[in-house]
Amino acid sequence: MKRVMRLAVVDPHDVTRAQLKNLMLGVDTVWLEAECSRYEFFMDVAMQTLPDIALVAVDANREAALDLIAKIHQQLPNCSILVASSSQDGPLILQAMRNGAQEFLNIPLELEDFMSALDRVRHASASGDGEGEVRDSQVVTVAGVNGGVGSTSVAVNLASVLAQDKQNTVALIDLDLALGDADVWLDIIPDYTIQDVAENITRIDYSLLKRSLTKHESGLFLLPRPVNLDGEFHLGAEDFRRVIGLLKATFTHLVIDVSKSYSPLEMAAITSSDSTLLITQLDLPCLRNVVRLIHYFEQFETLSEKLKVVLNRSGLNDMQISLKKALEIIGREIYWKIPNDYGTMVESRNNGVPLILQAPKTKLTKSYIDLANELSESKIESQDPAPTKKKLFSFLSR
Structure with a gap:
């Protein structure tokens, strides 16, 4: 059974944020850890909750969203970043990736696309240097x-x-x-x-x-x-x-x-x-x-x-x-x-x-x-059993 990944989402648009939340509720390998409606507040939320994934919807304010992506990448290096947008503008995608995003998703977000992105993020975490590795639960x-x-x-x-x-x-x-x-x-x-x-x-x-x-x-x-x-x-x-x-x-x-x-x-x-x-x-x-x-x-x-x-x-x-x-x-x-x-x-x-x-x-x-x-995959070492010795008149010590 795959370990659940904790996700925090930021999107100033109430409608698309609700759509993203509803999509995630049907995915048992994702836990919606936090949601935020303001780009400027999201770093505080992320620093407190330390999510495995940050999902940033960029349509409300591209400049502020791109700055946020860079901050997440710098301050939370073990947090994978997904970007969602209704635009497929090439320069936007390129800048988001340069700032630290791993995946760029299209809004409205499709479940199949979201699951594929999660699998790629999980695989990237597991094949890294061990830091931030996502283990199965x-x-x-x-x-x-x-x-x-x-x-x-x-x-x-x-x-x-x-x-x-x-x-x-x-x-x-x-x-x-x-x-x-x-x-x-x-x-x-x-x-x-x-x-x-x-x-x-x-x-x-x-x-x-x-x-x-x-x-x-x-x-x-x-x-x-x-x-x-x-x-x-x-x-x-x-x-x-x-x-x-x-x-x-x-x-x-x-x-x-x-x-x-x-x-x-x-x-x-x-x-x-x-x-x-x-x-x-x-x-x-x-x-x-x-x-x-x-x-x-x-x-x-x-x-x-x-x-x-x-x-x-x-x-x-x-x-x-x-x-x-x-x-x-x-x-x-x-x-x-x-x-x-x-x-x-x-x-x-x-x-x-x-x-x-x-x-x-x-x-x-x-x-x-x-x-x-x-x-499990544990390698717990056991100690050699202690030798058992019968003691004369051991009942006297009780």
Whole structure:
């Protein structure tokens, strides 16, 4: 899934500016970060929002617009510049290009022309020296097949591991609106929650959304569930897609921890994801639900392809159903097996410290590191497991 590019537009003409905005609303790889109706104010807007692309309509005042293009090119070298005009005058096009524009588009702007220009800008950014490179944004939804299978532990620890790569920016969204506890796993008392975002959805922008996130020491940003269970809060599927769109413009990785209801809200997260990790254990109720969910997702071809069954607490005990039998039941390969280490996981949860910080050398943590590297382009290095030594009378030190 391509990373969303944040775009700011300036056009003193209200009619054409509205047309440009309407065109962009139908493009899911572009987020309209800001709009401006005055050339002289646009640099202030651009310096505050730092968009990936500036779209400058030049018809209102060519001289002022061309001067603005030169300023953008000089002061924001990582910002690509698109120019739009109803004129195809050769000297105008030439001067705009000399001042720093990458693309010259005709007004009224056609969707096909706009998309082609975006692809060229994206390609130019990716083939540059690495500065300002536009990376694809990856969305991973973590969904449990039953209560207590450890889906939140998977989401929290996967996001924490991904955040260890300095090239990554990671956001964790707790979408269990009733009983989510990602904040407990991270020992965070947030100032804002997803409810604050939803209540301001009509005026949400990058800066407001960023303020609603809480940064953890591991490097990830958390958007937690609402504080109260008052029943009045509602987050619609379309509103949540808007939140995802804005987060994709900012973060390289989104990890979404969903509830077990599989309501339209959870399905909005799943359909927006590159991968859905279906967390299960080797017991009959879990495997039954795996089969049910696989059959349900098979109604949607694209969702079934993105579904990955993850076995949590692998090797829990000998009373579980065998892996061979489980494969026969679900009719699908296990994508990943996370080993059982109850003591380490409980200590991590109770301390509110993710495994990568609490126990970086354990086999359990290494499994999460390998999973993160498998899912993404990250190259996170694991530490050698610490040798385990049995101590005599160790109970005396407890």
